Amino acid sequence: MPIIDFKGAWTALITPFKPDGSVDYSGFEKNIEFQVAGGITGILPVGTTGESPALKEEEHNSVIKKAKEFTMGRCGVLAGTGSNSTLEALGYCRTAVESGIDKVLLVDCYYNGPSSLELRREYYQPVLDEYSDIKIVIYVIPGRTGTAITPADIAVLSGRYDRVIAIKEATGDIGRMTEEHSLMPDMSIMSGDDDITFEIMTNSGIGSAGAISVISNIAPLAVTGMVDALLSGDREKGKSIADKLKPLFSIVTVKARSTRVLPDGSKATVEDRFRNPLAIKTAMNGLGIPAGAPRRPLGKMTPEGIDIVRGALKKVYQESFDIFKPLEEFYGIDIEERLSDNDVWNKMTYGV
Incomplete structure (x- = not known):
């Protein structure tokens, strides 16, 4: 296994769509330029945030190619090539390799429910065997996939292949990360x-080397500053930036309670859980950044959910304007005006 060679702040990019539902490549390029301007270490196209399960095969491959083309070597590219089909993942990996990308993110296979052993032998190993120059980042997110490769199987895999370079940890399980x-x-x-x-990143028993972030879609400079500070040992600076970003970190997933009117006229209170990338796309659309609606079956938020997202943005804008200053300057938007415009936000909800 090599000494850590994958670190820093990486952005899990959204995939912007046009009103007709097609991929907005002009907006995609603009967003990548913003990431580069913010000093991001690298970008991750077509991951969870990029709505990989909702893209057609040709779109998925095209977004990978365009990401490499648009970055022009100015930041790293980690291609999202995972799938619940090993054959499909191998195809996306081929696109990455042919595009000049040598790092890919492979999410544990979702829905099929393979065991950890099967994930290692029938998914990760075939990719590593097929592409001798490719480096892989293993993405463990059981809340989405319903399965998870174990630390032991990752250890076996990385002992045999020095091209297993990182784990993207989205389990929230500190004990697992320590293991x-x-x-x-x-x-x-x-x-x-x-x-x-x-x-x-500050837990010595884990020693995280960085983040693959959702919020860096709108705050790459700040997220990079936090990660770089922590990697250099400046905990105080890292904590200061993290505290400013905390309201944004809280809206990657949004829980909101609202009322449903039942057929008999009675009412029921329901808690909706609006998951990534709905909230970040809602924030970006509200601020005037290329995003577009998510692909179905994702849709819109309730007014209560919109209020949570809007409130978090307002809090950061009012208390830590430096976080949003690069965004305002790069896209030429008036954030205060957009946050105050009810029409902007009301049109992004189903209503009551």
Whole structure:
């Protein structure tokens, strides 16, 4: 296993769509330029945030190619090539390799429910065997996939292939991450949850090497500053930035309670859980950044959900304007005006 060579702040990019539902490549390029301007270490196209399960095969491949083309070597590219089909994943990996990308993110296979052993032998190993130059980041997110490769199987895999360079940890399980670090002290553990990045980067039993962030879609400079500060040992600076970003970290997933009117006229209170990338796309659309609606079956938020997102943005704008200043200047938008415009936000909800 190599000494950690995958670290820093990486953005899990959204995939912007036009009103007709097609991929907005002009907006995609603009958003990548913003990431580069913000000093991001690298970008991750077509991951969870990029709505990979909702893209057609040709769209998925095209977004990978365009990401490499648009970056022009100015930041790293980690291609999202995972699938619940090994054959499909192999195809996306081929696109990455042919595009000149040598790092890919493979999410544990979702829905099929393979065991950890099956994931290792029938998914990760075939990719590593097929592409001898490719480096892989293992993405563990059981809340989405319903399965998870174990730390032990990752250790076996990384012992046989030195091209297993990192784990994107989205389990929220501190004990598991500690076990990973104990078994593989030279393995890069990357935070896949913005709200615990500071915690696991400052935990010596985990030693996270950075983050693959959702919130850096709108705050790459700040997220990069936090991660770089923590990597250099400046905990105080890292904590200061993390505290400013905390309201944004809280809206990657949004829970909101609202009322449903039943057929008999009675009412029921329901808690909706609006999951990534709905909230970040809602925020970006509200601020005037290329995003577009998510692909179905994702849709819109309730007014209560919109209020939570809007409130978090307002709090950061009012208390820590430096976080949003690069956004305002790059896109030429008036954030205060957009946050105050009810029409902007009301049109992004189903209503009551």
